[in-house]
Amino acid sequence: MPEHITVTAAHVETALRGWLAHFDYDLHKATECGEDDGEDHYPDEAEAFFGYLLAAAGLST
Numbered sequence: 001m002p003e004h005i006t007v008t009a010a011h012v013e014t015a016l017r018g019w020l021a022h023f024d025y026d027l028h029k030a031t032e033c034g035e036d037d038g039e040d041h042y043p044d045e046a047e048a049f050f051g052y053l054l055a056a057a058g059l060s061t
């Protein structure tokens with residue numbers, strides 16, 4: 001594995017979709033198509049998770 005790689009919020013979104021679909025399909029579908037608004041909430045969840053990753057790495061946005 002390379003010493004330095006670039007990971008973006010888009011990469012995190014793709015990984016999150018795949019992981020959640022495998023881990024909990026019902027939660028995946030609810031995130032992909034919100035029950036209240038029918039909107040895809042993955043972009044928001046991925047952005048928040050990306051922020052948590054940066055914080056865990058001691059970085060900021």
